[in-house]
Amino acid sequence: MKFIICTFLMLFIVDVSTAQLLTGKIYELDEGNKKLPLAGSNIYWRGTQIGTTSNNDGYFELLKVDSSELYLVVSYIGYKADTVQVPFNQDSIEITLSINREISEVVVTGISFSKFVDELDAKPTEIITSKELLKAACCNLSESFSTNTSVDIQFQDAVTGAKQIQLLGLAGNYTQIMFENIPTLNGIANTFGLGYVPGPWMTGISISKGAASVVNGYESITGQINIDYKKPDDIERYYFNAFQSSHFKTDLNANAAVHLTENMSTMLLAHTNFRAKAIDDNQDSFADQPKVKQFNFLNRWKYESFNGHNAQFGIQILNEERRGGQVTSNAQGQRYEMNVDSKHIEMFAKNGFVFNAEPYSSLGLILDGHIHQQNSLIGLRQYDAKQSSFYSNLLFEARTYDEIHSVTIGGSYVFDQYKEEFDSLNFFRKESRPGLFVEYNFSPSNLLSVVPGARIDFHNLYGTFFTPRIHIKYSLDYNTTFRVSAGKGVRSVNLISENL
Template sequence: MKIKLFITTIALCTLAQFAFSQGSVKGKIKGISTSKKEEPLAFANVYWIGTSVGTVSDANGAFSINHPKGATKLVARTIGFKADTLSIKPGSAEVEFVLVAENVKLEEVVVSGRQRGSTLLALTPLKTEVITASGLCKMACCNLAESFENTASVSVGFSDAVSGARQIKMLGLAGTYTQMLDENRPIMRGIASPYGLTYTPGQWLESIQVSKGPGSVLNGYEAITGQINVEHRKPTAKEPLFVNLFADTDQRTEANVASSLQINERLSTVTLVHASTDPMKKDHNKDGFMDMPTAKQVNVASRWLYMAPSEAQLRAGIKVLAEERNGGQMNNASVANNYGLGLYRSKINNKQFNAYVKFGMPVGEHHDHEAHKESADGHSDCSEECTGDHPHEKEHSECGEECSEDHSKGDDHSECGEECTEDHGEEEHEECHEVEKSLALVADYTYHEQNSFFGIKNYNADMHSVFTNLLFQGGFNESNRYELGASFRFDRYNELLIDRFIQNNATKMEQYINLDRTERTAGVFGEYTLSKEEKMTFIVGARADHNSLYGWLFTPRANFKWDITDKLTFRASGGRGYRSPNPISDNMGILATGRQIAIDNNLKIEDAWTYGASIVRYFKLFNDERASISLDAFRTQFSNQLIVDQEYNKALVSIYNLDGQSYTNSIQVDLNFIPVERLSVFATYRYTDAKVDLKNQGLVKKPMVDKFKALLNLQYATKMNKWTFDATAQLNGQTLLPNLSGDLTQKKDYSEVYPMFFGQVTRKFKKVDVYVGCENIGNYRQKNPILSADSPFSTSFNSSVVWGPLMGRKVYGGLRFTL
């Protein structure tokens, strides 16, 4: 019955998409730069005035957009060029836009050639890397955790060898210090964070934006090492149906469906569905434990957009998911050393519900763009206001998002300021630069529940989280803008850990650790942006929050960008960040050990400063006029940090406040160029140095931080992109391993330096892409990731020291169908 209902819904969506349309309009967008050279404009936004129908041009500047009934004005815009508006009559089939450059050139660095798999946004004050939709297709990218294999900015690994929980690191620190955003709504917090990376399917996404440093104060104080913002497929997408099917040699199967429906000119929706199963029990290294748990997941989301005639916007959505994981020893494993407790098993059940509402509206005098006169050729220089979800429209409008939804002044953080125009003559166009004001409100609710056990340890928790953000945006002129707002967050945690362990190799002990708490945070914030002659941008912001558990928190942040020349850009940023400590949910791997967990009383809020700089140089290399090399360096210094120490006592996992220093230095260099047509090359190298004060040891190198990572990615596409070939090679540096013996005088070991290789071939047909690939081609696996696997209830049992791949070579294949 459910399957029939789902198929019927998809069919209705498809029919309705065409019912409200007058056909489609195709065209091309070209740009004339300051050098007077005309060239196609890729990833320009195209949309109909007065509707929520929009699209984006492809790598060759071409686009196709549905023509809603009654719509007559078609707008094209992209950063660095003046927007243009065409009058379109019913039945028009082909159009062409020619956009003229503004004073500043569009300086976007292409990393992955024609398919633009990844880009560096040149106009952002923060160095921002964008992984585009085509970049997400370079590998299997089944979920968000697997979407970072082609970047050194983010490292991906496992928290332990039992649960299969994925974790990321940025600037050498755990992903918990990176603020995760869903179209600028904070997500993956607290209890929802350990497995959150696997709850965002890669094929649901249009792009991922990765920025280093604390960033803006508009979304709270929790960003310490950086921010990762994900953009989902939009309600206004021109494709009414997208289906992705995936399977691999480990019997993992997955299906993703996205269905966009244009209900009328103002209301649209998208439904996202994900289902996956991983049923195969695998033990490649013969240690008696499953290499990965078996798993089942169902994930459904519905997103809505309404655009009012007044240009106010209302966006809302819900998401529900359920997942079950079963791991531990294989059925035929020996239980000789299991103290009569039977097989070591683990089970993890997660359920989540999320709902959000976003409302945005212009404030004060508003200009009626459709009332302006047009020039004789039907063009208008009037820029229709974009409305949407980005914190800085200038930073994200080239990322493949529909202008009609994603760049609103009406949402919480847009800088889209509108160019208004007075009456236009046939030969003269006058621009005025009045900065319009807007007001936005965001409200978000998340409920997450986890029930789990790891051997004889039980962990059950649930979380209710409410977040609201009110933002007012305005400016004195185009060069002086400001954003003011207030926020409130409510978090209620119910956490109980029943910590059972074997003491002295004989006695089963038990302790109850109750981590229930209620936390309320209210704050105000402001941010000021000064732009000087489009060459220099300075952003300074601050927020003051009162936390019911930790008192007043002051968060200053600043970002600076200077285009020294057309080919040389310098950026600098710095600021403070805080995180409430979550000793268990932030460190789930410690449950998959046989040790007693000892948590100190009165844990303090984590407090850190991050500051750094980057420089980007553009130059000619081979046939590429816009090759680039970039260098960035960042340092994170903690005033207080939650320390998880397995070296202080060999029978304990000690969790305590930092007493001394803790810092991480990270340096990264990237090289991007296109040596020949349709072949792109991306090479990167990152070096990390991390030190921390540990009990009875003083300042030492921080365990479980890889020293370096080198990466090379090649992509080649044939004409018309019929065939695309992707290859990636990684070299992962040594990781200092913790000394688990209890003898602090014993010399510590390092992990191996190991390579990883990935490859994929994609064949494009009219409506279907077929792809096959291989991960970990060299079949490298970490040897013995589980210590004392033959005695899983002893204090020496430990599965949390994971530094390399747990799975060997994997071949996969799939198809993507687009209607």
């Protein structure tokens, strides 16, 4: 009798424990709608912390909880989670998860430095972001370096108010200045050019010390400064800025961007600055800074086809008047005066074609033309000059699949015409220089980059120039990087305008 009772109790316990255990399999569907086991799925009872995971065969076992309603939740990363109601008397189940093709909104936030050294560039390149430009409360390019130790800014003289930069200890004439990889502010415009770039127009500045890339020409000797402007497809739609200094200098800036179509957008940038009052704080009868009145407008367009073709073009118009010298006359009723009137008009166009995403290859064409006219009266001497320039650069770039090797080849053509009158002396010259270049980039890892390059240019006045350059970067660790740059550079001298 005791044996029968014990056997009955054992069967009852086994039956109850079996009824409290849920077994099952989790599957996914392949492209042919065939079931495949989904290993590592998360399985748990809703509202509890009781759960398990599926094994390599998609199989799982899970004890039931004491509840009037059982809801089983199954989830896996990249798949839609599923919640299934399980009757208490059900002891096995099969669940198939489907791929989640829609993801919820993902918000990524980060903090960038206001200025930093580009760790991937083989050239020693420092990046100044818009955050750093705001610190300087800058009104033009010269004042944007006030918080930067890489570039020194100093007055060339107080009479004209001209400022010049110094890089690696040499004057700014030996530094190539570019607007989005287009050489600018060269020749006659170099004297007052730093004041032609409004601060609120800029979104970033790249400063490369030493010999720069051969792609942009042979003029960079001490370094290269590349300026990025606001673009029509940026997030910013409208902007207005006003600035007033204690020396009665007023700056007004405004820009507006419009998306005309899905592919086309345009932006108008406007700037004016003026100083109507001459100040002589040191009582030397000369104005501390000249009175300036400038109007500067830039209209740029951007086209993006979304199939590999991008284009940009624009026009800039500038007019500036400078008045300086003595604020009071001498005993003879004479006054030393400085009058400089500048007019600048520039048009540019950039076209790019991307042929293959993998391996990457692209073709780019850059065109730029500008006319700069300057009429100057300094003391009793008259200096009038006009510069007409054209720049073109065609380049082809190709990379391997692994991006270890890349090469850029191309050709450029630059034409400058100068007409200068200094008192009774007349100077006229034309510079025409076609050129070819090649640059190779070897980067087997983020630790090592070797970038040799060379170009050859044929100058109509000074003969043939061969310009070799090389850049090497090696990182020992996260905090230690060695860079070596070597190369050659050449520039044409504008004797009078550079020594006003």
